[in-house]
Amino acid sequence: MSQHVNTTAAEHKAITTAQRSRNLLGHPYAGVVMLLVFYLILAAVFTTLSPYFLTFKNLVSIGSNMAFIGLMAAAGTPLIIAGGLDLSVAAVAGISGVVVAMCYANGIDIWVSCGIALVIGAGIGAGNGALTNGLRLNPFIVTLGTMSIITGLSLVLTGGLTQPLLTEGFNWIGSGKIYGMPVPLLIMLVIFLLIWWVMAFTPFGRFIYASGGNPEASRMLGIPVDRTQMILYVVSGLSGALAGIIVAAMLGAAAPDSVGKHLLTVIAAIILGGTSLFGGRGSVWGTLLAVLILGTLNNGLTLLNVSSFWQDVTKGTVLLLAVGLDQLRVRSQN
Amino acid sequence: MADKRLLDMSGVRKSFGGVPVLVDVGFHLDAGEVVALLGANGAGKSTLMKILSGNYTRDAGAIAIDGSPVEIRSPADALALGIRMLPQELSIFPDMTVAENIMIGAMPRKGLHVDAAAMEARATQLLKRLGLDWLSPRTRMGTLSHHVQRIVEIARAMNGNARVLIMDEPTASLAAEEVQLLFDIIRRLQAEGISIIYISHYLKEVFAISGRVVVLRDGRNAGDFATARTDVDEVLHAIVGNRVGDLYPAFSASSGAGDDVVTVEGLTVEGWLRGVDFTVRRGTITGVHGLIGSGAEMIGRSLFGAVPRTKIASATVGGKPYTITTPGRAVEAGLGLVAAERKREGIIAMLTLRENLSIANMPLFTRGMTVDREKEATTAAEWIRRLSIRARGPEQPIGTLSGGNQQKVCLARWLLGDLSVLILEEPTRGVDVGARQEIYRQIRQLADQGLGILLISSDAEEVAGLADRSIVLAGGVVTETYEQPTDASALMSAASKPAVAA
Numbered sequence: 001m002s003q004h005v006n007t008t009a010a011e012h013k014a015i016t017t018a019q020r021s022r023n024l025l026g027h028p029y030a031g032v033v034m035l036l037v038f039y040l041i042l043a044a045v046f047t048t049l050s051p052y053f054l055t056f057k058n059l060v061s062i063g064s065n066m067a068f069i070g071l072m073a074a075a076g077t078p079l080i081i082a083g084g085l086d087l088s089v090a091a092v093a094g095i096s097g098v099v100v101a102m103c104y105a106n107g108i109d110i111w112v113s114c115g116i117a118l119v120i121g122a123g124i125g126a127g128n129g130a131l132t133n134g135l136r137l138n139p140f141i142v143t144l145g146t147m148s149i150i151t152g153l154s155l156v157l158t159g160g161l162t163q164p165l166l167t168e169g170f171n172w173i174g175s176g177k178i179y180g181m182p183v184p185l186l187i188m189l190v191i192f193l194l195i196w197w198v199m200a201f202t203p204f205g206r207f208i209y210a211s212g213g214n215p216e217a218s219r220m221l222g223i224p225v226d227r228t229q230m231i232l233y234v235v236s237g238l239s240g241a242l243a244g245i246i247v248a249a250m251l252g253a254a255a256p257d258s259v260g261k262h263l264l265t266v267i268a269a270i271i272l273g274g275t276s277l278f279g280g281r282g283s284v285w286g287t288l289l290a291v292l293i294l295g296t297l298n299n300g301l302t303l304l305n306v307s308s309f310w311q312d313v314t315k316g317t318v319l320l321l322a323v324g325l326d327q328l329r330v331r332s333q334n
Numbered sequence: 335m336a337d338k339r340l341l342d343m344s345g346v347r348k349s350f351g352g353v354p355v356l357v358d359v360g361f362h363l364d365a366g367e368v369v370a371l372l373g374a375n376g377a378g379k380s381t382l383m384k385i386l387s388g389n390y391t392r393d394a395g396a397i398a399i400d401g402s403p404v405e406i407r408s409p410a411d412a413l414a415l416g417i418r419m420l421p422q423e424l425s426i427f428p429d430m431t432v433a434e435n436i437m438i439g440a441m442p443r444k445g446l447h448v449d450a451a452a453m454e455a456r457a458t459q460l461l462k463r464l465g466l467d468w469l470s471p472r473t474r475m476g477t478l479s480h481h482v483q484r485i486v487e488i489a490r491a492m493n494g495n496a497r498v499l500i501m502d503e504p505t506a507s508l509a510a511e512e513v514q515l516l517f518d519i520i521r522r523l524q525a526e527g528i529s530i531i532y533i534s535h536y537l538k539e540v541f542a543i544s545g546r547v548v549v550l551r552d553g554r555n556a557g558d559f560a561t562a563r564t565d566v567d568e569v570l571h572a573i574v575g576n577r578v579g580d581l582y583p584a585f586s587a588s589s590g591a592g593d594d595v596v597t598v599e600g601l602t603v604e605g606w607l608r609g610v611d612f613t614v615r616r617g618t619i620t621g622v623h624g625l626i627g628s629g630a631e632m633i634g635r636s637l638f639g640a641v642p643r644t645k646i647a648s649a650t651v652g653g654k655p656y657t658i659t660t661p662g663r664a665v666e667a668g669l670g671l672v673a674a675e676r677k678r679e680g681i682i683a684m685l686t687l688r689e690n691l692s693i694a695n696m697p698l699f700t701r702g703m704t705v706d707r708e709k710e711a712t713t714a715a716e717w718i719r720r721l722s723i724r725a726r727g728p729e730q731p732i733g734t735l736s737g738g739n740q741q742k743v744c745l746a747r748w749l750l751g752d753l754s755v756l757i758l759e760e761p762t763r764g765v766d767v768g769a770r771q772e773i774y775r776q777i778r779q780l781a782d783q784g785l786g787i788l789l790i791s792s793d794a795e796e797v798a799g800l801a802d803r804s805i806v807l808a809g810g811v812v813t814e815t816y817e818q819p820t821d822a823s824a825l826m827s828a829a830s831k832p833a834v835a836a
Binding site (some may be wrong): 201202203205206207209210213214216217218219220221222223224280281 | 635638640660661662663664665666671673678679680681682683684685689692693694696697699700703704705747
């Protein structure tokens with residue numbers, strides 16, 4: 001009899017442990033914690049391999065180099081969660097730098113030029129939103145189209161040439177520091193905080209998750225699905241324009257093709273961060289960690305003198321690994 | 335008798351994460367037998383069937399076919415043994431032909447090519463077996479009506495050496511005469527010696543088609559009756575244990591007398607409704623009954639602004655003129671709608687119970703610019719208690735609740751706001767008997783509190799049991815109006831009346 005009781009007690013304990021670990025894995029932040037652990041392991045590996053890696057200067061330079069990518073990924077996260085997608089964001093960044101440089105070259109005040117670039121970015125976002133919502137077109141197709149148009153226009157406007165853009169106040173945005181922290185990094189962090197706050201605490205944040213989680217049900221409940229997505233397309237366009245301004249300020253020049261090639265990194269960061277491409281699921285902190293991981297990977301491999309050709313291979317491998325692991329995690333809950 | 339025994343499952347046990355779902359369950363089946371498997375949601379029906387079809391593996395117990403023990407470790411094992419499952423939701427390829435849809439799992443080949451002639455011949459043969467001689471195997475699947483697609487799925491299941499066919503809620507969205515067609519097919523298969531396991535919440539169907547009724551409750555066997563020697567009360571009792579009273583609450587003395595809170599004139603939806611007039615009264619349940627395709631299914635959602643190309647002559651809500659625009663405006667006017675397709679149009683599966691409850695009423699839960707989560711959580715806890723929703727708590731993702739409990743949340747979310755009219759579409763579709771009773775009681779209580787309720791249902795018994803007054807639709811027009819409760823047979827005969835040409 002007593003033996004029997006003991007067995008069931010042991011069984012019970014095993015069950016609760018299994019259940020607890022399942023609950024832990026199922027927690028909404030489990031994915032973010034997994035990324036954090038992965039980031040720490042990565043940092044530890046690079047620290048042992050390179051003495052230069054774990055210095056304040058190097059860490060800050062990672063952040064500052066990734067800032068414009070992080071900015072676009074931060075804005076892209078809620079958009080994808082809400083069921084949208086913006087492939088044109090990096091192209092918007094490209095044309096934004098070109099617009100600033102050309103306006104400035106034509107005697108317009110530098111800050112007014114920046115304002116014009118932001119308005120154009122917002123306008124392109126609104127255009128993307130109007131095409132996807134108004135005509136019910138697939139966002140992949142729409143933004144692939146606008147991406148191509150905008151990239152082409154940047155080249156047409158500049159003849160493919162880099163436009164110099166050197167003016168002190170403006171370049172401070174790219175290379176200035178506040179208490180030792182680079183301005184681009186600070187801008188990115190502020191944007192992340194702002195988007196996190198909106199997503200986590202405001203009714204609009206709820207509409208983001210609801211719109212992507214089940215657009216049909218959301219419409220039946222009177223949730224403004226189209227308006228939610230429209231606003232997020234505009235925000236994505238704005239983020240592209242701001243990223244373009246930051247890159248132009250960092251380089252002291254606007255190259256029409258300077259940002260476009262980073263589009264895949266932006267999308268990769270969002271997906272790596274645990275956001276579902278089908279909408280409804282994801283968090284902006286996951287995206288931030290993913291941006292850090294991708295930046296660290298790049299930086300570490302460069303420090304270790306690995307050819308930049310291999311860096312793309314690594315990036316892709318990490319992305320597939322992370323998404324695979326996340327899928328296993330989600331499946332383990334069922 | 336013993337030589338007819340086709341399937342014998344005994345002592346089947348299964349737990350998920352330490353929670354027992356099946357405890358020593360036994361189930362047997364003779365060749366050519368139609369057995370109804372009944373039980374409330376969560377009773378273990380689907381788990382047992384998923385074990386039989388190889389989607390789950392059992393923890394303990396034995397399965398024997400033709401008297402010899404078998405192991406079913408994967409769906410492929412089950413298929414090889416002749417066990418076929420017809421899924422609850424359609425799984426068709428609308429752009430392929432009927433023949434391709436039937437043969438998709440076992441395309442006959444000639445070298446590297448699909449042998450189209452053999453495929454069509456085989457498909458034709460299978461369709462013939464089901465009495466569908468008129469259907470060409472070259473028809474594109476997407477052009478067929480829903481119930482014919484269903485039957486093509488049965489043909490697919492019959493391909494090969496099928497011996498047991500599991501049907502999970504096969505009539506969920508079929509109209510009465512389509513159900514008859516399905517029953518004809520079941521009888522044909524039965525005559526061929528194929529055994530059918532029929533899972534349904536509709537007791538009337540169960541009594542019409544099955545030879546035996548097996549009931550599970552809380553993961554255990556709770557009854558095994560020869561259909562001819564039992565009745566609805568006995569079966570219901572086995573399903574819900576000793577929890578049953580009457581399924582429908584009593585009519586209120588005061589209801590039916592309230593003033594009009596909605597008036598609609600000339601509601602028209604291209605291809606569905608032709609100038610329908612109706613009213614909804616305060617404190618009253620107004621029923622709308624009609625078969626699938628009668629237009630009844632469009633009445634609520636078109637009024638709600640969810641159907642394109644809706645026209646209306648005039649309408650008022652709460653005494654004020656109302657124009658149909660978007661669901662958002664309908665909500666502002668004081669309308670709420672619980673949609674028929676719960677998974678697709680009702681719940682946001684990834685969000686929690688708490689978030690699903692508040693989402694249509696965000697202004698109520700907003701303080702300054704942010705969401706008041708504490709208020710959300712206490713409200714959710716309160717409604718879990720009031721509607722006896724079976725959930726771990728407000729933070730459980732709603733997708734993991736049973737259908738009946740999801741429906742209670744869908745109902746509750748409209749009761750938070752300043753609602754004057756609640757439109758309910760098929761409020762108990764796919765909901766088990768226990769939860770149905772609870773939902774009916776809540777609907778009555780809401781009416782008693784002064785809400786105007788528009789109850790739209792293709793289940794005549796539901797309308798008869800609940801509505802204080804009702805209208806019946808057929809062919810897009812109102813064919814009958816009742817100003818007092820009526821019985822199901824009257825509703826059914828009005829619903830099958832041919833529509834008068836407008």
